[in-house]
Amino acid sequence: MSTTPEHAGHAPHAAEHAPATVVVSAGRPDRAQGGHINPSVPLNSTYVSRGVVTSGELSYARGDNDAWHPFEQTLAALECGGGEAGEALVFSSGMAAVAAVFSLVPDGGTVVLPRHAYQAGMVLARQISERHGVTLRYVDIADTDDVVAALDGADLFLAESPTNPMLEVADLPAVLGAARERGVRSVVDNTFATPLGQRPLEHGADLVLHSVTKYLAGHSDVVLGALVTRDAELAETLREHRTLHGAIAGPFEVWLALRGLRTLALRFERAQANAAELARRLAEHPEVAEVRHPSLPGDPGHERAKAQMNGFGAILGVRPRERAGSGSVERADAVVDAVRLWLPATSLGGVESMLERRRRWGTEAVTVPEDLLRLSVGIEDVEDLWADLDQALRA
Numbered sequence: 001m002s003t004t005p006e007h008a009g010h011a012p013h014a015a016e017h018a019p020a021t022v023v024v025s026a027g028r029p030d031r032a033q034g035g036h037i038n039p040s041v042p043l044n045s046t047y048v049s050r051g052v053v054t055s056g057e058l059s060y061a062r063g064d065n066d067a068w069h070p071f072e073q074t075l076a077a078l079e080c081g082g083g084e085a086g087e088a089l090v091f092s093s094g095m096a097a098v099a100a101v102f103s104l105v106p107d108g109g110t111v112v113l114p115r116h117a118y119q120a121g122m123v124l125a126r127q128i129s130e131r132h133g134v135t136l137r138y139v140d141i142a143d144t145d146d147v148v149a150a151l152d153g154a155d156l157f158l159a160e161s162p163t164n165p166m167l168e169v170a171d172l173p174a175v176l177g178a179a180r181e182r183g184v185r186s187v188v189d190n191t192f193a194t195p196l197g198q199r200p201l202e203h204g205a206d207l208v209l210h211s212v213t214k215y216l217a218g219h220s221d222v223v224l225g226a227l228v229t230r231d232a233e234l235a236e237t238l239r240e241h242r243t244l245h246g247a248i249a250g251p252f253e254v255w256l257a258l259r260g261l262r263t264l265a266l267r268f269e270r271a272q273a274n275a276a277e278l279a280r281r282l283a284e285h286p287e288v289a290e291v292r293h294p295s296l297p298g299d300p301g302h303e304r305a306k307a308q309m310n311g312f313g314a315i316l317g318v319r320p321r322e323r324a325g326s327g328s329v330e331r332a333d334a335v336v337d338a339v340r341l342w343l344p345a346t347s348l349g350g351v352e353s354m355l356e357r358r359r360r361w362g363t364e365a366v367t368v369p370e371d372l373l374r375l376s377v378g379i380e381d382v383e384d385l386w387a388d389l390d391q392a393l394r395a
Helices: 017-024 070-078 095-104 121-131 144-151 173-179 232-245 251-262 264-282 302-308 330-340 382-392
Strands: 086-091 110-112 135-139 156-160 187-188 207-210 225-229 288-292 315-320 354-357 375-377
Touching: 017 264, 070 086, 070 135, 070 207, 070 225, 070 251, 070 264, 086 232, 095 156, 095 207, 095 232, 110 121, 110 144, 121 135, 135 144, 156 173, 173 187, 187 288, 225 232, 225 315, 232 375, 264 288, 264 315, 264 382, 315 330, 330 354, 330 382
Parallel strands: 110 135, 110 156, 156 187, 187 207
Antiparallel strands: 086 225, 207 225, 288 315, 315 375, 354 375
8 A cells, every 4th residue: 555645644653552542543644844634635536657557556546545545544553453453445335345245255155144234235145145156154143152053164254243233242252263263254344333342353353344334434424334354465355356346435435434433432432321321211111122232231242242342332222112002013113203303214323313113124134023123322412312212102
C-alpha cells in the first residue's frame, strides 16, 4: 500500500494505547508544521504512473486508492490491537465483503455457518450452494460441540457472535481453535460487538467481517463493508477480488465512515449502557414475554459474553406478551406502530434507536420467532427511550 505525504496515516504508539485512544489517533496525516490533522478527500480515478507497475504503487483507483488508507489503517489497528500487524480492506458494502469471503470457497466445497445470521448473507450462501455445488452445514453457534462436529472436512467457517437477530454467543476461543486445528479458514462477523467489544483475530480467526454501515460509521448515512486479516497472502487474494469485481468504495463515503469512527468509543459505551438498562426494565415489564440481551444474568449467553467480551452490545431481542383477541404478530406490529421516538427501520448501529419485527422479511430464518422485535439501542436519554417503549407496549 502506498501513501502520499498528506495521507500517510499512522497510529503512534498504538501498542501502548487503549482502543478508545486508537480509534481517535490512528490513521492521521503526518505531523508537519501547518499540516492537516484530518485526512482530506482525494478525488482521483487515476494517478501519475510510468514504467512497470509495482505492488503497492498507486496507478488506478479501482485497484488501490489513497482515500481508503486512513480508514483501513485505523480499523486494522483496532482489530489487531498491539499484537501482530494486520490489514483492513474497505468494500462498497457489507454484502460486497460477504461475497468476497464466499469467493474463497472452491466449487463443491463445504461451508459451516450459523442457523441465525445476517439474512442477506444467508440468501447469498444458498445461491452459491445452488450454483457451485457448495454444501452448507448450519449449526447452533452457541453449541460448541455442534460447531466442532460440523467443521470436519469443511473449507470455510463463518461465525457470528452475538448472532443476528437471536443474540446467541459463541465460545470463540473454542470454535476458532477447533477450526484452526482442522485447517478450516474462519471468518467472524464482528458487526454487533465491534472491535471495542471483542477482537476475534486474537481468538484465532483468519478474517473479521464488518458492515461498516452500522456501528463503525455510526450515523446511518453510508453503506460500506470491510474485512480485516493478519494474513498478507489472504489480504492480497481479497484485494484482487475487490479490484476485479469492482466492489470499491467511494472516497467521500470512506471519509464519512472515518469521521464517524472517531466517536465509536463514546457512542458504543452509551448505547451499551442504555441497552443494559432497557433490558433490565423490559424483563420486568408485564407486557413483555421474553427479552434477549447478554447483560441479563439469566440470558443463555451471559456468562460466555461476560468472559470474552468487553460489554454486552446494544442490540435487544423482545417478544411482546400476547393479549386476548390479538395474535403475537399483531401485538409486535402494534408496538412498532405505536412508538414515537424509536424509529421503525431495518438497520442498526446508528446514534438513533431503531426497531423492527424481523420476520417481516421473508428471507429471515424460519426459526426466528414471528413476533421477535429487534431493537438497536441508540444514544438518546434512556428515560425518553423507556417512556416511549413503555407506552407502546401498553397501548
